[in-house]
Amino acid sequence: MNFLLKITVPFIFIIFLSCSAQEKNKKEVFKISYKAETRGSFIIIHFKDSSLVLKSTSADKSVVLSNAEVINIYNIVSKIKLSEIGALIAPSNERYRDAALTGSFIILKNDTSYTSSNFDHGNPPKELQELYNILQKYLK
Amino acid sequence: MKKVIFGLLIVAGTLIGCQENSSDMTNELQSKVDMSDFYVFTDEYGSKGDSNTKESRECHSMNVLNRQLKENSGLYKKMYDVEYNTRKFIGAKGKPTGTGGGGSGGGDSDVDVAIVPDNLGVINIPVYIHIVYPNANSISNAQVSSQMNVLNADFTNTNVSQLPSGTTFANDATNAGFSFSLAGTFRYDDPKASWGTNNSVKAAYPPITPETHLNIWVCNIGGGILGYAQFPGGAASTDGVVLGGEYFGVTGGVYGAGRTATHEVGHYFNLRHIWGDGRCRQDDFVADTPSSDSSNGGCPTFPSVSCKTADMTMNYMDYTYDNCMYMFTDGQRNRMRALFAPGGARFLMSGS
Numbered sequence: 001m002n003f004l005l006k007i008t009v010p011f012i013f014i015i016f017l018s019c020s021a022q023e024k025n026k027k028e029v030f031k032i033s034y035k036a037e038t039r040g041s042f043i044i045i046h047f048k049d050s051s052l053v054l055k056s057t058s059a060d061k062s063v064v065l066s067n068a069e070v071i072n073i074y075n076i077v078s079k080i081k082l083s084e085i086g087a088l089i090a091p092s093n094e095r096y097r098d099a100a101l102t103g104s105f106i107i108l109k110n111d112t113s114y115t116s117s118n119f120d121h122g123n124p125p126k127e128l129q130e131l132y133n134i135l136q137k138y139l140k
Numbered sequence: 141m142k143k144v145i146f147g148l149l150i151v152a153g154t155l156i157g158c159q160e161n162s163s164d165m166t167n168e169l170q171s172k173v174d175m176s177d178f179y180v181f182t183d184e185y186g187s188k189g190d191s192n193t194k195e196s197r198e199c200h201s202m203n204v205l206n207r208q209l210k211e212n213s214g215l216y217k218k219m220y221d222v223e224y225n226t227r228k229f230i231g232a233k234g235k236p237t238g239t240g241g242g243g244s245g246g247g248d249s250d251v252d253v254a255i256v257p258d259n260l261g262v263i264n265i266p267v268y269i270h271i272v273y274p275n276a277n278s279i280s281n282a283q284v285s286s287q288m289n290v291l292n293a294d295f296t297n298t299n300v301s302q303l304p305s306g307t308t309f310a311n312d313a314t315n316a317g318f319s320f321s322l323a324g325t326f327r328y329d330d331p332k333a334s335w336g337t338n339n340s341v342k343a344a345y346p347p348i349t350p351e352t353h354l355n356i357w358v359c360n361i362g363g364g365i366l367g368y369a370q371f372p373g374g375a376a377s378t379d380g381v382v383l384g385g386e387y388f389g390v391t392g393g394v395y396g397a398g399r400t401a402t403h404e405v406g407h408y409f410n411l412r413h414i415w416g417d418g419r420c421r422q423d424d425f426v427a428d429t430p431s432s433d434s435s436n437g438g439c440p441t442f443p444s445v446s447c448k449t450a451d452m453t454m455n456y457m458d459y460t461y462d463n464c465m466y467m468f469t470d471g472q473r474n475r476m477r478a479l480f481a482p483g484g485a486r487f488l489m490s491g492s
Contacts, residue, residue, distance in 0.1 A: 037435070037437070037459075038364065038365065038366075038459070039366055039395070039400070039403070039435075039437070039459040040364065040366045040387075040395050041364030041365075041366075042364075043364075056364075057364055058364065093417070094337065094368075095417065096371075096407075096412065096413065096417050097368055097369045097370060097371060097407050098365065098366070098367060098368040098369060098403070098404065098407070099337035099365065099368035100337065100365075101364065101365075102417070102435070117418075118417065118418065
């Protein structure tokens with residue numbers, strides 16, 4: 001009995017915590033859009049609630065994310081200083097000579113829209129790398 | 141009493157704020173901070189961490205190149221020199237109306253740039269074509285010559301008759317004064333399905349005398365890329381233009397009129413994208429192209445307004461369909477031709 005309590009109480013506590021974290025985060029983050037384009041092709045990724053949608057010149061895909069995956073995305077976004085993403089410096093400039101698609105994020109949080117500076121598709125600034133990677137991963 | 145009311149107001153404000161989780165004022169402030177070019181530039185200057193901020197501000201266009209310093213300091217120096225020479229040439233031979241050598245501004249669609257007299261006449265560019273496909277004969281000689289014809293036409297014709305009514309671009313459309321002659325076509329049967337944009341096709345099939353010849357590789361690039369170029373100042377071993385076979389010469393479809401090559405040769409001649417690859421204040425270093433904050437695609441109906449002016453969507457350096465792009469400007473002409481003047485990065489080509 002004692003042992004059971006020891007296990008259950010923290011477990012319930014954890015569930016409670018993660019649920020409240022999720023609720024809190026859900027209120028904060030509404031929408032993420034990623035767009036990459038060049039002459040003749042585009043890639044658009046939309047994230048909203050638990051839906052992740054890819055539209056591109058070569059393929060369309062739609063994924064329903066699990067709660068854990070949604071929380072993961074929220075947690076990653078919460079680490080990004082959104083007010084600064086418009087001034088991030090791209091680590092490479094291959095798009096200047098058409099050797100890469102031009103990518104950018106738009107993150108809508110609390111009805112405020114934050115647009116990132118442009119970067120080469122596939123090589124975002126390090127501040128956006130984790131978000132970029134997780135979206136790519138969940139679309140696979 | 142005042143304190144109490146003030147306190148109540150704060151509490152009320154906090155409550156409302158918490159409930160709705162948004163406020164118009166925050167929104168407005170945020171969008172201003174987010175969209176402001178000054179913010180962008182301040183941040184970029186800050187990141188440089190040097191003390192000559194004043195100089196940087198006076199020549200904000202160098203800002204773009206500053207980023208490349210991080211990647212490759214050797215390339216930075218060379219491209220800086222190319223840019224410096226270009227401006228020196230344009231500045232010495234004739235100052236364009238409005239802004240100087242094309243540094244700042246460039247936001248007014250009515251700016252008219254004068255053609256810089258350079259005594260270079262029609263500059264002929266000899267071209268080597270390298271066709272790299274599993275069956276290299278799939279790109280015919282007729283397709284090659286159709287591409288040569290398009291290049292010759294696009295770097296000569298002003299096409300002002302195609303301009304929609306209402307533009308102020310007729311006096312900007314230019315005869316760039318270049319001709320292109322086929323110096324040789326090389327075919328390589330290679331089973332590789334796609335070559336990417338990392339210059340691997342150039343490593344496999346090196347350019348021939350890139351100092352005096354434009355080298356064009358025709359291969360499947362993949363990744364949704366129609367073609368890519370290298371700016372002057374880069375390594376000779378990778379100098380030239382790469383084009384996907386479907387977009388080489390006159391083929392079919394919205395990118396089948398041979399103008400991917402025109403756009404890429406524009407880069408090869410030192411032209412930037414017409415929107416400057418940035419927001420309104422990030423310039424393409426050309427004064428008579430209107431300021432813009434992003435590319436245009438498809439075939440836009442005039443006017444396509446951004447940064448308070450109509451975009452020149454019909455410029456070869458935008459991202460529109462082949463049949464919807466049909467002009468370079470006088471300012472772009474000056475920039476391109478500066479490369480072929482004494483001291484210019486492609487001076488050796490002008491005598492060949």
